[in-house]
Amino acid sequence: MTARRQSGSQAVVQALVDRDVTMFFLCSGGALIAPLCEALGARAGVRVVRLSQERAAVHAAEGYAKATGQMAAVLVSGGPGVAAAVAGLMSSMADSVPVLCLAGQVDSALIGTDAFRECDALGITRSVTKWSRRIDLAHDAADIVDRAVQIARNGRCGPVLLEVPIDVQRTQVPVRRPAAGGAAAMAARSGSRAGQVPRSPPDRRLVHSVAQIRAARRPVLYAGGGVIRSGVAASEALAAFAQVADLPCVLTMSALGALPSADRRCLGCLGEQGSPVANLALRNADLVICVGTRLDERSWPRGESLPGALIHVDIDPTSINKICPAATPLVGDCAEVLKGLGQHWLQAPGFGAATDDGAAARLQPWWQAIDGWRHEATPADAPQPRAPIADQVLRALREPLASLDAVVTVDDGLAQGAGARHLQHRLPGRWLVSAGVGMPGFALPAAVGVLAAQPRRPVVCLSDANALLPTLHELQSVYDHGWPLKLIVFPPPVADLRRSAAACAASPSVMIQRPDIAAVARAFGWRIHRLKSAAAIERAIAECLASDEPYLLQVDLSLADPLRFEPVDGPAVEPVAGPAVDPAVEPAVEQGRTRPALARER
CATH class of the missing domain: 3.40.50.970 (Thiamin diphosphate (ThDP)-binding fold, Pyr/PP domains)
Incomplete structure (x- = not known):
């Protein structure tokens, strides 16, 4: 035969x-x-x-x-x-x-x-x-x-x-x-x-780690994208361990959703674009339980040592001790390690759940400090008339996206920081970012990948005129497949074009010439809407989300936030919002020793 x-x-x-x-x-x-x-x-x-x-x-x-x-x-x-x-x-x-x-x-x-x-x-x-x-x-x-x-x-x-x-x-x-x-x-x-990697470290290491956590007065659970990559079981184990040990938890940008943002123990995202409460908690912790993250410079300043001891959980042994020395390295899968820590916590002699009087008394001053930081940060999170346009739009998206259980893909930039702060992150796999390198042009094709798997799931893509350009042609791919993707495009901050091109180019958010993204989308067959007034944000978002076609909502350039130039060796200058140039700051720009920064309300 x-x-x-x-x-x-x-x-x-x-x-x-x-x-x-x-x-x-x-x-x-x-x-x-x-x-x-x-x-x-x-x-x-x-x-x-x-x-x-x-x-x-x-x-x-x-x-x-x-x-x-x-x-x-x-x-x-x-x-x-x-x-x-x-x-x-x-x-x-x-x-x-x-x-x-x-x-x-x-x-x-x-x-x-x-x-x-x-x-x-x-x-x-x-x-x-x-x-x-x-x-x-x-x-x-x-x-x-x-x-x-x-x-x-x-x-x-x-x-x-x-x-x-x-x-x-x-x-x-x-x-x-x-x-x-x-x-x-x-x-x-x-x-x-x-070559298989061990799924869990030896029990003796888990027992030692539990003893360290029980002895700490200001512990913080620090979760990264490895928790999401490990699967739903790892996110469930993270939530269970945070609850049983009553640990405050901070997240990296790629880990949002691993612990629901509505959970009392979730302090939010780390970094410049994240929550001030999360940053303060990490800086004041006496023990950090780091799970599935490399401790990169966006979460912790390179060269600075952590204020407390470090328990580092990672499936990649080379990621441990790479940046910060770990007192206790735990090599294994995040889900298995977190489950093991939870089991040993409950099995420790003389202890039950963290609600015991001894454990509650030990962590009470720490939680009081965290609640105080939350109270101080609350006014900054409330709606303000002059809040950046990305914050206004993301606040308006918060409830509609939560009710739709939508997946959000986002490019690196202003929308990413606003989304991290204002959206509800309830489940893993709903917030997709290119966190490791912040690759421009990621969000639109990533949304194509989500829709290829789940064509009926609501998907919203957040980007800006700069980040969208490398993969702008995928507007055609979305239209060809008939997927009802919602794309919201923010303008980059406005810079005075009479300033030196070198000074403007120092910022990744500034582009001297911008294409009309809405006109390009219309040419590809998309429905478009130009948002020209902050008062019309909620109505524009409702119309966008209700559409059953590919829909682009472009925030008009007139709503862009001003860009200010901050001298490297001196204080920040006033924001530049129009064509007039302040003679007092022109020499600083011409010297070429400037760095751009967004003018935000303090």
Whole structure:
């Protein structure tokens, strides 16, 4: 009996389906991936979403993974396709998101001859992928795909890249028999080669950590994006441990939703764009229980040591002691470690829940201090006539988005900070940001990835005229699929264009010339609305959210916040809101020693 045969591209697709990877993002064109595209078209049970550019395709796979917890694959052509995908892979790598990128390559015999569209894909992407490899032989394709998927998902997740020469895609090989035991057996087989990370540290370390927490007078639970990446079970374990130990909890930008923002123990987001209460709590803590975060400089100033001892929980051993020395390192999955801490807390002799009189008395002064900071911060959070426009819009979005259980994708900038402060973050997977590198152009294609997985879920994308430009062409992709995405575009702060271009360019929020985003969206078939008055915010938002079409709400430039220039060696100057230039500050600008800062109400 003649053995069934299939092409190398069919073997790759079948291996991915066997590992539950059934969502594929790709771009039109690209002869170097044509056999892979044909194999996808002939394979039942897979979904293919077409985008306009490779970078956006990787961001879409990233958004899909962040919203669903499932892995997606991206197909990119060789040469320029690989180069365009680098920015998306960098964002996925920084945020620990599993993505598999299949890159086309010229015929194996032409590699090294500078053939048309030949490039060193493995070399180009080595620093922005967790693992990469070329498939040299078609009969090895399935095994290499198994290994790539396992590496992407095992330990600290991340993107992987497989380079597939065009002749390997076309070569006929026997069909591989399914492994005995199905997908579980396959995962065990490839997992043994990938190197498994311990799911939980030894019990003695957990017992020691619980003793440290019980002895602390000002403990803080500090959760990062690793809690979200670990899955829903980790967020549930975080909430349970915070409750049983009565610990105040601060979150990074990517961890919003891991603990409901309405929970009394949730102090909000850290950093310049976050909550002052969260920042004060971390600065005054005598013990920090850090879970699933790298303690980067956006959350804690680089070079400064933490005020108290550090218990660091991370699945990646290399992330522990990288920035701040940990008194107690706990290597393992966030969900398992948090569950273990909760169990040992309740099993400790002489102690029950944290509501015991001894525990309550120990933490009472700490909670009183936190409540005092909250009281002091409350007036700043109340609506103000001159509040920044992003804060006004996000306050108006707070209740409607909560009632819709919407997913929000957001680019780095003013809208991100306002959303972190004002929106209700109740569940993981509802707040998607490119936190690791703040990649411009992330939000729109990430929203495409969410809608590809959940077409009926309300999705709102927050961006600004600058961040939207790198992936603006994906307006066409959204329209082609008929998804009712809501895109709210904020203007960058206004700068006086008569000032030096170098001074304006020092700020990522300033652009000298701006396209009319609403006009571009209209050309792509979107419904648009221009918000020109702050008094009309609620009406405009209600109309936007009620639409069943792709809808763009553009905040007019007339509502933009003024930009001020703050001398490096001196106090801030007054904000510049119009064409007139104050002669007193002009010399400071001409000297080139300025840095921009938003004029906010103090």
